[in-house]
Amino acid sequence: MRRASQLWAALVKETLGLVRDKEALLMLIVMPAVFVLIMSLALQDTFRQNIPRPMRVMFLAGPGVSTERLLAALRHEHSLTVSARITRDDRAERARVRTLVREGHAALAVVLAARPGSSRPRTAILYANPALPAQMRALGISLVRRAFARVASNRLASIVRRFAPHGPGVRAAPLRLVVAKGGLDGAPTPTSAQQNAPAWALLAMFFLTVPLSVAVIKERQQGIITRLRALPVPSWVLLAGKVLPYFLINSVQLLMVLGEAMYVLPLLGGDALTIGHAPLALVVVAASANLAAIGYGLLLATLVQSQEQATSFGAVSVLIMAAIGGILVPKMVMPAAMQEFSAISPMSWGLDGFQAIFVRGDGLTGVLPDTLRLLGFGAACLLVAAVRFHRELRPQ
Amino acid sequence: MPGRPRGGPCGLLPSLAWCNTATLLNMAASLPRPAPEPLARPPVEADLAVDIQGLFGRYRRAERDSIEDVSLTVRKGALLGLLGPNGAGKTTLLSMLCALMRPRSGTIAVHGLSFAEAPDAYKDLIGLAPQSLALYPRLTARENLETFGRLSGLSGARLRARVAFGLEFAGLQDLAHRRVETYSGGQQRRLNLATTLLPDPPVLVLDEPTVGIDPQSRHAIHENLRALNRAGKTIIYTSHYLDEVEQLCDEIAVLDNGRLIAQGALGALLARFTGNRIELRFDPRTVEAAADILRTVAGVEDVAVQSPLLTLVTDDPYRRLPAILKMLAHVHIRPLSVAVGARDLEQAFLALTGTQLRDGS
Ligand SMILES: Nc1ncnc2c1ncn2[C@@H]1O[C@H](COP(=O)(O)OP(=O)(O)OP(=O)(O)O)[C@@H](O)[C@H]1O
Ligand SMILES: [Mg+2]
Numbered sequence: 001m002r003r004a005s006q007l008w009a010a011l012v013k014e015t016l017g018l019v020r021d022k023e024a025l026l027m028l029i030v031m032p033a034v035f036v037l038i039m040s041l042a043l044q045d046t047f048r049q050n051i052p053r054p055m056r057v058m059f060l061a062g063p064g065v066s067t068e069r070l071l072a073a074l075r076h077e078h079s080l081t082v083s084a085r086i087t088r089d090d091r092a093e094r095a096r097v098r099t100l101v102r103e104g105h106a107a108l109a110v111v112l113a114a115r116p117g118s119s120r121p122r123t124a125i126l127y128a129n130p131a132l133p134a135q136m137r138a139l140g141i142s143l144v145r146r147a148f149a150r151v152a153s154n155r156l157a158s159i160v161r162r163f164a165p166h167g168p169g170v171r172a173a174p175l176r177l178v179v180a181k182g183g184l185d186g187a188p189t190p191t192s193a194q195q196n197a198p199a200w201a202l203l204a205m206f207f208l209t210v211p212l213s214v215a216v217i218k219e220r221q222q223g224i225i226t227r228l229r230a231l232p233v234p235s236w237v238l239l240a241g242k243v244l245p246y247f248l249i250n251s252v253q254l255l256m257v258l259g260e261a262m263y264v265l266p267l268l269g270g271d272a273l274t275i276g277h278a279p280l281a282l283v284v285v286a287a288s289a290n291l292a293a294i295g296y297g298l299l300l301a302t303l304v305q306s307q308e309q310a311t312s313f314g315a316v317s318v319l320i321m322a323a324i325g326g327i328l329v330p331k332m333v334m335p336a337a338m339q340e341f342s343a344i345s346p347m348s349w350g351l352d353g354f355q356a357i358f359v360r361g362d363g364l365t366g367v368l369p370d371t372l373r374l375l376g377f378g379a380a381c382l383l384v385a386a387v388r389f390h391r392e393l394r395p396q
Numbered sequence: 397m398p399g400r401p402r403g404g405p406c407g408l409l410p411s412l413a414w415c416n417t418a419t420l421l422n423m424a425a426s427l428p429r430p431a432p433e434p435l436a437r438p439p440v441e442a443d444l445a446v447d448i449q450g451l452f453g454r455y456r457r458a459e460r461d462s463i464e465d466v467s468l469t470v471r472k473g474a475l476l477g478l479l480g481p482n483g484a485g486k487t488t489l490l491s492m493l494c495a496l497m498r499p500r501s502g503t504i505a506v507h508g509l510s511f512a513e514a515p516d517a518y519k520d521l522i523g524l525a526p527q528s529l530a531l532y533p534r535l536t537a538r539e540n541l542e543t544f545g546r547l548s549g550l551s552g553a554r555l556r557a558r559v560a561f562g563l564e565f566a567g568l569q570d571l572a573h574r575r576v577e578t579y580s581g582g583q584q585r586r587l588n589l590a591t592t593l594l595p596d597p598p599v600l601v602l603d604e605p606t607v608g609i610d611p612q613s614r615h616a617i618h619e620n621l622r623a624l625n626r627a628g629k630t631i632i633y634t635s636h637y638l639d640e641v642e643q644l645c646d647e648i649a650v651l652d653n654g655r656l657i658a659q660g661a662l663g664a665l666l667a668r669f670t671g672n673r674i675e676l677r678f679d680p681r682t683v684e685a686a687a688d689i690l691r692t693v694a695g696v697e698d699v700a701v702q703s704p705l706l707t708l709v710t711d712d713p714y715r716r717l718p719a720i721l722k723m724l725a726h727v728h729i730r731p732l733s734v735a736v737g738a739r740d741l742e743q744a745f746l747a748l749t750g751t752q753l754r755d756g757s
Contacts, residue, residue, distance in 0.1 A: 002549050009546030013532055013539070020534040020575075223528030227591070230494045230524040232516040233547045395498040395511070396456065 006233050010241025017215060018245050024211035029253050032204035036257050040196040041270050043330075047192040055140050056105070059084040060097050061112035066122060069154065070112065073147035080108075080143055101127045103336040108140045110177075124148070126179045132189070132332075141179055148177045189332055190359045193273035197261035198354035199327040202347050204257075205250045205293040206318045212246060212294070213301035213310035221307075228393070235390040243294055243382075250290045276357040281364045285353035288374035292346050295381030302388035321345045349373045444508070445599050445630035446470040446493065451502035453485075453492050461500065462488040464654040470632060470647075472507075472598075475625045477645030477662075478634040481749050484651040486634045487527055490601050493632075494524045506599060520549065525592035527603040529584050533577035537568045537587050540576060541594060548595035558594050565620055566590035567613070581608045589617065599630045606635060618644050642741040652749045666744050672697075674708040674717060676731040686729050693720055704732075 018024060057080045061067040067086060074082045083106070087093055094111055101109045109127040126144055128137050219225050228238060261273035275282065300317070304310045322328050325345030334342065342348045353370035356362040446469065453463035462485045470476050480486050491497040493504060495511040495518060504510065511518045531540050541559045550558055563569045566586040568579075576584060589605045602621075606614050621644065625631055635641050641648070642662065649659040658665060678686055680703045687701045690708060695716040698709035710716045713736045724731060 001551070005546045005551040006549070009543045013535060013543040016539060017532060017534050222533070223526045223530045224532065226496065226526040226528070227524065227530035227544065228547070229496050230519065230522065230526075231544070231547050232519040232549060395495050 003234075003237060006237045007240060010233075010238050011244055014215070014241050015245040015248075018211065018249060021211055021215075024208075025249075027207055027210065028204055028249055029256065031207070032200040032253060032257050033260055035200040035203075036193075036197050036261055037265065037268065037270075039200065040193045040261060040265055041268060043196065044192045044270055047190070047195065054079055054081045055107040055136070055143075056080075057082050057140070057144070058097050058100060058106045058109040059112075060090055060093055060109065061086060061124075062088050062090060066151075067112060069151045070110075070124070070147065073150040073154075074110070074144065076150065077143045077147055079139075080147075098127055101129050104129050107132055107136070108144065110144060123176045123178055126177060128179070145177060190330075190355050191271050191274075193261045193265055193271055194355060194358045195330050197257055197273050198351055198358070199322075199330075201254045201257040202289060202293075202325075202350045202354075203318070203322050203327050204253055205290060205350075206296065206321065206347060207315070208246050208250060208293060209297035209300050209314040209318055210311055212242065212297040213304055213314055214307050216242070216298075216301035217304065217307050217310050225392070235393040236386065238393070239298070239386055239389055242298065246294050246297065247290055250293060251286065254286050254290075274358065276359075276361045278357050278361070278363040278367075281357050281362065281367045282354075284364065284371055285350065285357065285367050285374075288371045288378065289346075289350035289353070291378035292350070292374040292381070293378075295378035295385065296346070298385035298389075299381040302385045302392070321347050324348070326351055346374060346377050349377075442508075443471045444469050445472040445474065445506065446632070447503075447505040447508075448489075448493070449503045451489070451492065451504065452500040453488055453497060454500050455488075455497075460654075462654050463492065463499075466502075466651070466654075466656045468649055468656055468659060470630060472630055473625065473628055474647050475621070475631045475645050476633065476647045476649060477641035478632055478649050478651065479638070479641065479745055480634075480651035482636075484749075485654040486651055487603055488654075489651065490524070490603055490632070490634070494522055494601055495519060520595070521597055522599045522601055523592040523595060523597040525589050525600070525602045525605045529588050531576045531584060531588060531591065534575055536573050536575055537563060537566065537579075538572040540587065541591060544591045545594045550595055558596065562587075562590040562594050565593060567616065582610055582613055585609050586613060586617065593624070598628070600624070600632070602631065602633045604634055604636070606637065606640065614640065638742040638745055648741070650745065650748050658748055662741070666741065672709055672711065672713060673736070674710060674713045674720070675735045676706045676708070677733045678704050678706060678729065678731055680704045682729045685727070686724060686731070689723055689727055689729070690720060693723055696720070 057074060059071055059074060059082050061070070061084075063086050071082065071084050071086075074080060085093055085097070090111075097109045097111060100106055107129050110124050111127070112124045113122060126141060128140065132140070219228070258273065258275065262275070263272070266272040297314075300314055301310070304313060319328070322345075324342050325348035326334070326339075326342050327347050331339050331342055331348070331351075349370040353367045353374070356366045356370070360366065448466060448468040451463055451466045451468075452461050454461045466485075466489060468489075478486050478489070488497065492499050493506070495515070506518060506521045509518050509521065532543065535543065538559060541562045542555065545555045545558055545562075563572050566583070566589070568583060568587060568590075571579065571583065576587065579587070585605065585608060589602065592600065592602070606617060609617065618640070621631060621633075633641065633645060646662055647660065648662050648665050650657050650665075676686070683701060683703045683706055687699050687706055690696055690706070691699050693716065695711045696708050697711065700707045700709075708716075708720070717734070717736065721731075721734075
């Protein structure tokens with residue numbers, strides 16, 4: 001009974017303190033709401049890829065007539081920049097080309113299997129970079145298809161001219177294009193809103209580190225902590241009192257941002273956010289990201305010594321996490337090595353979790369790994385913060 | 397301030413008023429030397445609100461103890477003034493009493509209970525008003541009182557009643573709904589004190605609760621504290637306003653450099669300094685010469701100069717005064733005034749702790 005009443009008091013005072021902190025509210029709620037709108041609209045076309053830049057295509061084939069024709073047809077496409085490698089021994093080259101595409105050095109690769117002497121249709125395999133936005137990928141594939149079609153129609157024309165006995169078209173085998181599935185097949189990519197809404201919501205969540213640690217420092221500086229330490233109230237009650245209000249404000253913020261991206265963004269000419277069909281998974285990912293953010297905030301609060309440290313170190317560390325984690329810069333525009341590195345940022349786990357639900361349509365099982373990472377991180381931070389806070393409150 | 401009326405338990409002040417030299421000489425011959433009151437004897441254990449024995453305390457990474465071998469008992473219902481220059485260790489001692497700081501060695505019992513025995517029950521016994529303001533600036537007075545009330549374990553009707561009492565005590569009923577950050581310094585101080593009283597603990601520990609408060613509020617606070625004390629509360633009160641301590645407290649403890657250098661009834665403490673001190677006022681141009689001469693007078697143990705004042709410590713001022721005045725007359729130096737005994741607590745305090753600045757020691 002006593003503990004419940006104490007917990008209530010701790011909750012109320014933190015909530016009132018937070019709700020009356022205009023700067024904190026500005027940062028935690030208004031900032032993401034504004035950013036989501038601006039950034040979703042600003043990056044709309046980058047994600048739609050309406051104006052394609054020349055796409056790099058690698059072309060690997062053995063020497064021969066078909067190769068030359070195909071290469072010419074590919075080079076004919078203005079939106080493609082072709083770099084060709086013509087070699088008889090293409091075994092080692094194939095692996096290299098696939099790696100180059102996977103790592104993003106080229107958007108596409110066309111590999112023409114060398115099968116000399118066969119009269120059956122020769123198969124060309126098209127590989128696409130997995131990180132390529134869906135629209136761009138589709139465009140690339142259709143351009144390559146067009147080149148193939150051009151070769152085929154030329155061949156048809158030469159069959160019609162079958163009386164020219166040494167015409168090259170007769171000797172060339174028919175061509176077939178297969179788009180590679182599996183490992184190199186690109187996953188669907190997020191829309192602008194699917195990237196920006198969860199990204200800025202996550203950034204704002206983690207930004208609570210600043211007001212949270214400033215509040216803790218102020219309690220310490222104003223001597224309030226002395227009074228608290230003299231009262232018969234355990235440290236966990238005071239800590240719990242800090243967790244809940246921030247959890248609530250983060251949840252409100254996320255709901256607002258998602259709602260805004262779903263219903264306000266289309267009014268402004270943007271693409272509405274689609275959030276998949278797994279509300280439970282969404283709640284689970286949101287709650288774990290929330291806890292991770294609060295854990296980090298509390299940890300920092302128990303580590304820093306002054307308000308200046310709290311604001312500068314809090315903000316800088318969160319921005320670095322965001323930059324690494326694909327929040328400030330979408331992961332799909334990062335080079336492959338950077339994309340792998342981004343996995344160390346808790347914000348990247350959160351973003352991956354949200355996008356698994358939004359983009360891939362995943363459910364609970366799909367978001368489990370990211371959820372566990374977030375919860376583990378949050379729990380570890382909370383534990384250290386709780387120990388440090390307890391040490392600070394007990395007799396020194 | 398001659399003949400200042402005094403109320404309460406500290407009404408008797410065996411000190412002499414300022415008067416001219418001739419009168420004083422006559423009086424010196426006729427007046428009996430006032431007998432010092434015996435220092436209060438330590439009461440039996442059941443009567444003790446606070447029992448501190450052999451206490452040492454040191455801050456982390458500090459080179460020396462901030463509290464050294466302090467033994468202090470406070471009986472239930474006492475109103476103890478804890479005095480000491482800046483850095484003497486008052487806040488440190490109170491921190492250990494309130495279980496904020498762990499003693500390096502020694503024992504502390506409050507109402508016979510030690511912190512280790514029952515931490516929550518121990519904390520329930522004590523209300524601390526910290527030296528620095530301990531309020532949430534973004535919350536209103538009422539919200540602050542409610543928060544700390546609940547955190548102290550109050551709830552329901554009792555909480556409401558105590559919050560109403562706290563607002564009245566602080567005189568903030570009309571401002572109860574305004575944020576504390578909009579209050580004046582004095583209003584915040586009053587609320588700081590009221591917050592401490594909320595759970596109604598038997599022992600109140602007040603670390604400089606009246607800093608920056610106007611005389612009206614101070615008077616009101618003192619009235620309230622006296623009433624609480626009459627109702628049985630034990631109050632430990634630190635302040636640098638010695639006149640306020642003199643009016644309020646019936647017992648005094650003096651800390652200096654982490655050591656307890658005096659404890660006892662206010663009257664007894666003052667009496668101790670009535671007996672051996674003479675203060676003379678000179679023309680500033682002659683004070684040094686006078687000091688040089690007076691150092692040679694038999695029975696004068698110490699001469700301190702604070703121009704134009706000169707303070708002598710003697711074995712028996714009434715016996716030595718004629719010789720002192722005769723000596724001065726001999727070299728044609730006339731004191732402007734002469735006083736025997738400690739005028740007030742401030743003088744007693746300075747006599748005990750010296751006049752050197754203590755900060756940074
Ligand atoms: N946190 C601390 N760490 C190290 N030393 C400290 C700390 N706080 C106080 N001290 C030292 O302990 C000694 C006693 O300080 P304390 O605050 O108890 O004095 P005080 O009597 O309350 O002084 P004041 O009248 O100025 O409030 C001083 O020498 C001070 O420098
Ligand atoms: Mg102090």
